[in-house]
Amino acid sequence: MEFSTKFAIAVADDLASWQKLNVVAFLTSGVIGDTNDIIGGEYKDASDRQYSSLCIQPIVVLKSTRARLSTFLQRANSRDVSSAIYIEDMFKTGHDAANRETVLQYETDALPLVGMAVRAEKKLVDKIFKGAKLHD
Known part of the structure; x- marks a missing residue:
């Protein structure tokens, strides 16, 4: 299936593995919280057990330096593209509520x-993500 949109996440390349996974999640x-049409139907196995719905679209996970992440955010903001962000303090x-408070402390x-x-x-x-590389 072809999508007219792309769902991409860029993560700082210097984080510990658990931190990268946490940020991606x-x-x-x-x-997904900002998007009405991105969740598919529930899954069901051959035993008739139901499972939660998933995102209908592949997600590209990229890696980048922290400095480039700021550039990516500037690009998204200049194009009025809604972004989800995660900052160091949130760890x-x-x-x-505490996450939102810590973001509010920064320009x-x-x-x-x-x-x-x-x-x-x-x-x-x-x-927006020009210069990022696929995460390995």
């Missing part, structure tokens, strides 16, 4: 980004 939820918080250009995600038209996402 949170950012995925951010994009030290324990709940959503956009000073956010200590460790990850960001967008879903938009394919060419636009490619322009």
